[in-house]
Amino acid sequence: MKEVLRVENLKKSYHKNEVLKGVSFSINEGETKVIIGPSGGGKSTLLYCINYLQKPDSGEIYLDSELITPKNIYEARKKIGFVFQYFNLFMHLTALDNVMIGLIKVKKLPKDEALKIAKESLLLVGIKEDLWNHYPAQLSGGQQQRVAIARAIAMSPRIILFDEPTSALDVELIGEVLQAMKTLAENGMTMLIVTHELEFAKSVAHEIMFLESGVIVEKGTPQEIIEHPKSERLKKFLSKIAKGEE
Amino acid sequence: MIFDVSALNLSNLIYVLRGIFWTLFLTFVSIGLGLILGSALAFGEVYLPPPFSYIFRIIGEVLRGVPLILLFLILYFAFNLGMTLSAILGLGLRSASYQGQIFRSSLEAISAGQLHAGLSLGMTKFQVFKEILVPQALRIMIPGWTNEFITVLKDTSIAFVLGVMDIMTRADFIARSIGRYFEIYIFIALVYFVLVKTSMSILNNLYERVRIPGLGEKR
Numbered sequence: 001m002k003e004v005l006r007v008e009n010l011k012k013s014y015h016k017n018e019v020l021k022g023v024s025f026s027i028n029e030g031e032t033k034v035i036i037g038p039s040g041g042g043k044s045t046l047l048y049c050i051n052y053l054q055k056p057d058s059g060e061i062y063l064d065s066e067l068i069t070p071k072n073i074y075e076a077r078k079k080i081g082f083v084f085q086y087f088n089l090f091m092h093l094t095a096l097d098n099v100m101i102g103l104i105k106v107k108k109l110p111k112d113e114a115l116k117i118a119k120e121s122l123l124l125v126g127i128k129e130d131l132w133n134h135y136p137a138q139l140s141g142g143q144q145q146r147v148a149i150a151r152a153i154a155m156s157p158r159i160i161l162f163d164e165p166t167s168a169l170d171v172e173l174i175g176e177v178l179q180a181m182k183t184l185a186e187n188g189m190t191m192l193i194v195t196h197e198l199e200f201a202k203s204v205a206h207e208i209m210f211l212e213s214g215v216i217v218e219k220g221t222p223q224e225i226i227e228h229p230k231s232e233r234l235k236k237f238l239s240k241i242a243k244g245e246e
Numbered sequence: 247m248i249f250d251v252s253a254l255n256l257s258n259l260i261y262v263l264r265g266i267f268w269t270l271f272l273t274f275v276s277i278g279l280g281l282i283l284g285s286a287l288a289f290g291e292v293y294l295p296p297p298f299s300y301i302f303r304i305i306g307e308v309l310r311g312v313p314l315i316l317l318f319l320i321l322y323f324a325f326n327l328g329m330t331l332s333a334i335l336g337l338g339l340r341s342a343s344y345q346g347q348i349f350r351s352s353l354e355a356i357s358a359g360q361l362h363a364g365l366s367l368g369m370t371k372f373q374v375f376k377e378i379l380v381p382q383a384l385r386i387m388i389p390g391w392t393n394e395f396i397t398v399l400k401d402t403s404i405a406f407v408l409g410v411m412d413i414m415t416r417a418d419f420i421a422r423s424i425g426r427y428f429e430i431y432i433f434i435a436l437v438y439f440v441l442v443k444t445s446m447s448i449l450n451n452l453y454e455r456v457r458i459p460g461l462g463e464k465r
């Protein structure tokens with residue numbers, strides 16, 4: 001199996017606060033890995049460091065065996081999709097233009113080709129033609145997040161990073177976003193997902209990693225992590241989730 | 247008080263109205279200057295690191311804190327800049343400080359998340375600025391900017407102290423020479439009112455045409 005992403009001994013501090021204390025893992029082509037962990041544990045920081053939205057202090061990140069550096073980061077970002085907790089759609093662009101802008105401005109595709117890809121991407125996440133000309137403010141949260149997913153997949157990235165993609169959504173909208181992500185997983189997209197939707201994780205994840213206080217405390221199959229947690233900290237965290245506290 | 251219509255004869259009116267050139271010239275040049283300097287102030291304040299951003303903020307605050315008439319007199323007498331230049335710089339600098347504020351709050355209304363989203367697609371910082379920040383900031387600032395335009399338009403009349411031959415100065419001149427103030431002042435009040443209303447409807451129209459639903463509105 002071909003390795004897409006490898007993170008080695010990644011460290012990051014904000015001032016004196018060490019948020020990532022040496023994180024290592026890798027993801028192969030077509031795999032979905034899920035990260036869980038308590039608030040403030042460094043999950044977002046980890047994702048932001050992978051595509052240098054935050055600069056890591058030390059450690060290495062390899063994309064398709066190539067070391068990511070500040071020099072090649074713009075090339076690397078084209079191949080790393082990112083889906084944010086708060087969608088972050090471009091507010092002055094319609095759904096369709098949100099998906100097309102990367103294709104046109106970054107990939108320099110001709111307009112008709114970009115349009116075709118954008119439409120396919122939107123349809124894949126269940127955004128039908130009647131919504132294509134809506135501005136973000138005219139879409140529900142679930143629709144916005146699906147447009148954001150379409151924006152990421154349109155670039156045909158090697159991997160997509162998801163930072164709690166459903167945690168800002170009303171409960172009744174979570175399902176449609178998870179469904180879109182499931183479709184991607186079935187299509188063989190490589191994904192790294194921070195989420196606390198354990199049922200979803202069980203159904204799509206090849207591996208779950210438990211990140212707490214900047215270290216991966218435990219990792220394993222969904223079975224191992226959710227049904228048979230070993231460490232006390234993971235057990236405690238899972239029972240908190242079950243009570244709806246995280 | 248009697249309103250003597252004969253004071254508003256054609257030659258008097260034409261004499262006053264010829265000042266519209268200076269009124270509009272001062273307005274456009276000062277607004278333009280204010281736009282350029284104001285965006286520089288805004289970027290300095292928002293994007294430069296602390297010691298430098300403070301300098302930009304202080305410049306803005308000083309300019310907002312000085313009465314316009316005093317600014318004119320300082321430029322004219324202390325810097326010997328001449329009538330036209332003092333008028334343009336006085337109006338332009340003060341407008342820069344207000345336009346800077348308008349532009350800054352427009353920039354700040356755009357979430358950092360959208361900038362991250364642009365970068366995550368592989369855009370360069372300049373592309374993010376050009377494709378995401380500017381088109382949104384320009385739209386968001388139009389309503390505030392409309393007010394500023396009107397303020398400058400009306401405050402060109404204060405350049406009267408410098409002797410710029412705008413409608414205010416000319417009106418005063420005529421009023422004095424014929425000894426009828428009320429009629430002439432009412433007339434130029436009307437001229438200002440028409441100018442203000444016209445600019446407002448043009449700018450509001452522009453805003454309606456480029457407005458995007460939900461943009462700049464707090465969620």
Ligand SMILES: Nc1ncnc2c1ncn2[C@@H]1O[C@H](COP(=O)(O)OP(=O)(O)OP(=O)(O)O)[C@@H](O)[C@H]1O
Pocket residue numbers: 014017019037038039040041042043044045046
């Ligand atoms: N830009 C920043 N500057 C300073 N400290 C930060 C910054 N971003 C995050 N932190 C700190 O780093 C730690 C980890 O934050 P991070 O957002 O990565 O956690 P998280 O696991 O994603 O939490 P959550 O589940 O709440 O999203 C927190 O203590 C946070 O306060």
Ligand SMILES: [Mg+2]
Pocket residue numbers: 043044045163164
């Ligand atoms: Mg987070």
